[in-house]
Amino acid sequence: MPTLSRRPLILAACAAVVAVLLAVAAFAPLPVSIVVPGPTTDVLGTDQGAPVISVTGAPVRTTSGQxxxxxxxxxxPNAAVHFTDVAKAWFATDQAAMPRDAVYPSGGSVKxxxxxxxxxxxxxxxxxxxAALNQLHLSPSKVTVKLRLADVGGPSAGLLFTLGIIDKVAGDGHGGDLTGGRTIAGTGTIDASGTVGAVGGVPLKEQAARRDGATVFLVPRDECGDAKAQLPHGLKLIAVTDLKGALSALSSLRAGRPTPSC
Known part of the structure; x- marks a missing residue:
């Protein structure tokens, strides 16, 4: 039967094709970015020798905590990421593979x-x-805030900037600090009305926070699922939806009362 004798050759040819395709797939660049925990910055402190938050037109207090x-x-965005890189990130706890469009939604060139x-x-x-001046009932025509932070882009620092301005100007309203002396980290966008929005990359940001000494992490409530998935030991989650809720949660934390959790 001649067809039977040809079968091994056909199978071998198919196997060769599959092997070539797998090799191409392994080395072909993918539309993916590899992300890792990045640096953290204390907004109550300095960055490259200059205060992150400067306020003029209102008294500024000395703060403790972070x-x-x-x-x-x-x-x-133009780096080549291959299957082997994605596979490594898949099994690592300090890396993640994310669609490049999710990391760089604007697209375009690096510039x-x-x-x-x-x-x-x-x-x-x-x-x-x-948001901070609205909360403090201060007029932007009389109070000027300057925020300096090098080498950081995107909108996800909004909540922490707002809390930092409030702590610098008014603290907890009773002569104390919003932090209660703790190292508190967090993420979340904010708008002028004080609404806190989701950002992405929360598990890796939690690792960065814990690495740099934080014991409390403020997270947008919409991202609680991701936040709980790989929560580092020793890091307490506080879920927030707006600025007033964040301030109330920090007040409860200072007083030893329960805080909104995920």
Missing amino acids: LRLVTISATE EITQVNQKQMTDSQNAATS
């Missing part, structure tokens, strides 16, 4: 992405300032 904004670091990230950061800082 309010650390957290970041993730990602491969450059264009940098410009978009910088604009998002500027818009976030303006919204944070407005």
